[in-house]
Amino acid sequence: MLGSFHAPLLILAAGGGEADPLVFNADLALWTLVIFLGMLIVLSKYAWKPLIQGLNNREENIAKKIEDAEQAHEKAHAHLRQHEEQLAKVAEEAKSVLDEAKQDAVALKDRILAEAQEEAQRIRDRALADIEAAKNAAVRELAEKSVDSAVLLAGSIVGRSLDKQDHDKLIEDSINSFTNGA
Amino acid sequence: MRSKVPFIEDDKETKDDPHGTTHSDESHGADDAVHHGDAADHSDGYTLQEGLDHYMHPDHLFGHVQDSHYFEVPKFISSTGKVSIPNLTGYTKEAPMIPGMNFIGRPTKFMALELLAAIVITVAYVWLARKVTPEGRAPKGRLWNFLESIVCFIRNDIAVPSIGKQDADRFLPFLLTLFFFIIVLNLFGMIPTLGGATGALAVTAVLAVITFVIVMGVGIKKMGLVGFIKAQVPTMDLSPALAIVLIPAIWAIEVFGLFVKHFVLAIRLFANMFAGHLVLAVFLGFIGVVAASLMVYVVGPLVVVVAVALSLLELFVACLQAYVFTFLAALFIGAALHPH
Numbered sequence: 064m065l066g067s068f069h070a071p072l073l074i075l076a077a078g079g080g081e082a083d084p085l086v087f088n089a090d091l092a093l094w095t096l097v098i099f100l101g102m103l104i105v106l107s108k109y110a111w112k113p114l115i116q117g118l119n120n121r122e123e124n125i126a127k128k129i130e131d132a133e134q135a136h137e138k139a140h141a142h143l144r145q146h147e148e149q150l151a152k153v154a155e156e157a158k159s160v161l162d163e164a165k166q167d168a169v170a171l172k173d174r175i176l177a178e179a180q181e182e183a184q185r186i187r188d189r190a191l192a193d194i195e196a197a198k199n200a201a202v203r204e205l206a207e208k209s210v211d212s213a214v215l216l217a218g219s220i221v222g223r224s225l226d227k228q229d230h231d232k233l234i235e236d237s238i239n240s241f242t243n244g245a
Numbered sequence: 246m247r248s249k250v251p252f253i254e255d256d257k258e259t260k261d262d263p264h265g266t267t268h269s270d271e272s273h274g275a276d277d278a279v280h281h282g283d284a285a286d287h288s289d290g291y292t293l294q295e296g297l298d299h300y301m302h303p304d305h306l307f308g309h310v311q312d313s314h315y316f317e318v319p320k321f322i323s324s325t326g327k328v329s330i331p332n333l334t335g336y337t338k339e340a341p342m343i344p345g346m347n348f349i350g351r352p353t354k355f356m357a358l359e360l361l362a363a364i365v366i367t368v369a370y371v372w373l374a375r376k377v378t379p380e381g382r383a384p385k386g387r388l389w390n391f392l393e394s395i396v397c398f399i400r401n402d403i404a405v406p407s408i409g410k411q412d413a414d415r416f417l418p419f420l421l422t423l424f425f426f427i428i429v430l431n432l433f434g435m436i437p438t439l440g441g442a443t444g445a446l447a448v449t450a451v452l453a454v455i456t457f458v459i460v461m462g463v464g465i466k467k468m469g470l471v472g473f474i475k476a477q478v479p480t481m482d483l484s485p486a487l488a489i490v491l492i493p494a495i496w497a498i499e500v501f502g503l504f505v506k507h508f509v510l511a512i513r514l515f516a517n518m519f520a521g522h523l524v525l526a527v528f529l530g531f532i533g534v535v536a537a538s539l540m541v542y543v544v545g546p547l548v549v550v551v552a553v554a555l556s557l558l559e560l561f562v563a564c565l566q567a568y569v570f571t572f573l574a575a576l577f578i579g580a581a582l583h584p585h
Contacts, residue, residue: 114393
């Protein structure tokens with residue numbers, strides 16, 4: 064029956080006593096079955112299922128977090144690159160602005176210099192012209208005065224006053240001879 | 246048809262002279278489970294030959310390793326060296342619960358240990374599960390991480406490689422229960438006064454039968470009864486004449502192999518645990534053999550050293566065999582799911 068029995072093929076020499084390593088205790092087997100199935104049911108419901116669920120969730124969470132971190136890293140990297148590009152552009156711009164300013168300054172300097180030189184030239188020219196004119200005027204005045212004096216003198220010498228017409232003719236001649244002689 | 250008592254009855258022994266105090270200290274310290282009250286009572290008077298006859302007798306040696314109605318304890322706890330398990334069912338040899346049958350007998354040590362193992366595992370893992378669920382936040386503390394890492398190990402290194410990722414979680418509850426039940430029972434065997442329940446064929450056989458039923462169930466559910474029976478033969482290109490001879494032969498071998506695989510599963514665990522404890526019992530028995538002579542001062546320390554070394558080996562074997570049983574169960578399930 065179901066009592067303790069030997070698996071007939073398995074009996075080893077056990078010394079003939081009651082001790083038998085291959086004894087099969089049906090009670091113990093039944094008890095083991097009950098305990099094991101009981102454990103399987105209780106543990107599956109209250110331990111393994113929530114535990115596996117938790118592990119899966121954790122795995123998902125971690126995977127998601129890693130992915131998020133990678134995305135964030137990627138984004139940060141892109142930002143960095145963008146910023147670097149911007150910075151480089153700005154630096155270039157600044158350089159070009161500076162160059163332009165330099166060029167402008169040089170141009171301005173050249174222009175101002177040229178204008179100043181021109182102005183100076185003009186002032187000199189005018190001054191020369193003025194001097195020339197003044198000199199001419201002075202010469203003319205001197206000549207006129209000399210003629211007048213000479214005529215006056217001559218008149219008194221001649222004793223007769225030259226009329227106005229003679230006077231003018233004389234002045235004209237003397238000036239001409241004076242200018243020509245000069 | 247009760248042929249034999251499944252374990253050594255203690256009725257006679259517990260009535261014996263309770264003054265047995267002569268066991269050597271070494272065997273006390275090394276492994277109390279190897280005490281045998283009956284022997285200790287007389288070891289004073291044993292000659293070497295008598296000692297050999299007594300301590301090296303299979304009845305004595307197996308008595309320490311097999312199931313019993315009592316826990317073996319140091320003699321300062323109980324003068325007989327035994328603490329009996331209450332006979333809750335009221336069973337006696339003369340008046341079994343069901344007349345004519347030795348079924349539902351007295352509760353035994355291994356039954357108590359199985360119950361204890363079930364309670365320990367359930368408490369530990371239900372507790373852990375409450376700490377982990379539901380968002381899967383990690384438990385804090387060494388113990389919880391340790392307990393969880395075993396689950397992860399069974400899952401990632403046993404279930405997934407053997408069964409496949411998509412099916413592994415379906416069988417994980419069975420594999421986890423199996424692994425923890427076996428390893429806890431194995432390790433109980435290393436604790437003095439307790440015993441190795443996995444050293445009983447009834448225990449390992451039931452575990453193997455459950456595995457077998459699951460493997461069959463998986464295969465039949467997957468391929469149908471006929472499909473599963475057919476799937477036992479690998480597909481081969483054979484001429485019809487050859488096929489008619491070979492295919493039934495191969496089928497028979499494969500089916501036989503299927504049974505043998507699970508049978509060996511039970512035997513492997515049982516034999517490993519039983520033999521390990523038996524070897525320990527033999528070595529510690531040497532102390533009893535020479536207890537009356539001066540040789541005990543040489544043999545005693547030597548035996549203690551050997552017993553410690555063997556116990557360490559046993560600790561390893563306890564873990565290894567739990568792993569092997571679970572791994573093979575997973576492999577068999579995997580093979581039934583994905584034949585050839």
